[in-house]
Amino acid sequence: MIRLQGVSKRYLRKKALMDVDLQLPTGKIIGVIGENGSGKSTMLKLISGLVRPSSGTVTVDGEKVDRRTARKVSYLSELDTYYPFFTVQETIDYYASQFADFDGETSKEILSFMGVDPAQKVKHLSKGYRSRVKILLVLSRKVPYILMDEPLSGLDPMVRDSIIKGLISFVDLEKQTVVLTTHEVNEMEPLLDMIVAVRDGEVIKVADVEELRRTENKSIAEWMNDVYAGNTCRSLPS
Amino acid sequence: MxxxxxxxxxxxxxxxxxxxxxxxxxxxxxxxxxxxxxxxxxxxxxxxxxxxxxxxxxxxxxxxxxxxxxxxxxxxDEKRLSQLREDLRNRQIEFFVRAMGEMGFNPEEIVSGLQDYLKQQRDRGKEE
Structure with missing residues (x-):
């Protein structure tokens, strides 16, 4: 289980997250949703140990998060983090050499599933194929936690479709938990078990997706539009 | 999709x-x-x-x-499946009748309206 207790994160004077208490159960696909700059990515980075909280504690399976948390957590960055001069195959081999839990068989399956040519140089790939490679690298690790920062952002519908299908096909929810950030809730909604809605560095809602649809009588996307447009009351400073 | x-x-x-x-x-x-x-x-x-x-x-x-x-x-269990068929039919009829009732149609109007509609559909089917 992932747990945040009283977690705040400031970048210099800018507050990214404020006093977050949160428990994320295992075996689910959890969407961290919110506007740009709301603190979604910071939350993921805190869980993966890439940034440290200014105060509070983050634990994964009861252990305080540090750089070694990478053993348990596979993290997909929003940025491109690979060597452009490598071919796809060299990139895969490089990852396999860095992570003991990297599963070569799975990576081959995903490679053919997504139709990526392993001989291509990464820098010559289109944006869509680069994203597929990134997804491949993240999903090939047999880790209990997979964190993905905006896996669909800026991609065309066909690529998104193949990424969503890949996610469903290659994640084992009996052993794995996925936490992803997205502002494309519409497309992601049928995939999510749970949402964590973040606004201005605060968690404003943690809910089971089906439950929220049932009680609010609308989709998560519609609910978000209402909440973020301010149609429901913001708590005003007294 | x-x-x-x-x-x-x-x-x-x-x-x-x-x-x-x-x-x-x-x-x-x-x-x-x-x-x-x-x-x-x-x-x-x-x-x-x-x-x-x-x-x-x-x-x-x-x-x-x-x-x-x-x-x-x-x-x-064929009995369970024919029960399912009944249940789904009845539920759909219930929606329909309720909506018609809310618009002020009485049972006779609902039945005659439905018959006319089905007849039109049948005739159209024959023409094609």
């Missing part, structure tokens, strides 16, 4: 509904095996946990049976 889901009700129930309709249309027959949870998840673009929920809901309703290690199968 898969069909879209309605925004306002739980996805697992909508998926159960789809399967029920396939059973009524006889696209799925008694004793047929349903796709595995993961296959169904991929086909319908939903979370595998949602499919699990759909299958347990259908099992609770007595429409499918899960057999250990083999998968999930449509029940061979």
């Amino acid at each position: 898969s069909d879209e889901f309605h925004p306002s009700s739980p996805i697992y129930l909508q998926l159960a509904e789809r399967i029920n309709r396939q059973i009524l249309r006889r696209e799925l027959r008694p004793g047929d095996k349903l796709p595995s949870v993961r296959e169904m998840a991929i086909q319908s673009h939903v979370n595998p946990n949602t499919v699990n929920r759909t299958y347990s809901e259908l099992e609770r309703m007595g429409i499918v049976e899960s057999r250990r290690g083999q998968g999930t199968f449509i029940t061979e």
Whole structure:
């Protein structure tokens, strides 16, 4: 289980997250949703140990998060983090050499599933194929936690479709938990078990997706539009 | 792309509904095996946990049976399936009649309206 207790994160004077208490159960696909700059990515980075909280504690399976948390957590960055001069195959081999839990068989399956040519140089790939490679690298690790920062952002519908299908096909929810950030809730909604809605560095809602649809009588996307447009009351400073 | 889901009700129930309709249309027959949870998840673009929920809901309703290690199968209990057919028909009629009632139509008008409509549909079918 992932747990945040009283977690705040400031970048210099800018507050990214404020006093977050949160428990994320295992075996689910959890969407961290919110506007740009709301603190979604910071939350993921805190869980993966890439940034440290200014105060509070983050634990994964009861252990305080540090750089070694990478053993348990596979993290997909929003940025491109690979060597452009490598071919796809060299990139895969490089990852396999860095992570003991990297599963070569799975990576081959995903490679053919997504139709990526392993001989291509990464820098010559289109944006869509680069994203597929990134997804491949993240999903090939047999880790209990997979964190993905905006896996669909800026991609065309066909690529998104193949990424969503890949996610469903290659994640084992009996052993794995996925936490992803997205502002494309519409497309992601049928995939999510749970949402964590973040606004201005605060968690404003943690809910089971089906439950929220049932009680609010609308989709998560519609609910978000209402909440973020301010149609429901913001708590005003007294 | 898969069909879209309605925004306002739980996805697992909508998926159960789809399967029920396939059973009524006889696209799925008694004793047929349903796709595995993961296959169904991929086909319908939903979370595998949602499919699990759909299958347990259908099992609770007595429409499918899960057999250990083999998968999930449509029940061979024909009585249960004809009951399902009745239930879904009655529910749809209930919606329709209620909506007509809210618009102020009386039972005779509803019946004659429906007969006229069905007749038109039939005639149109013959012309084509």
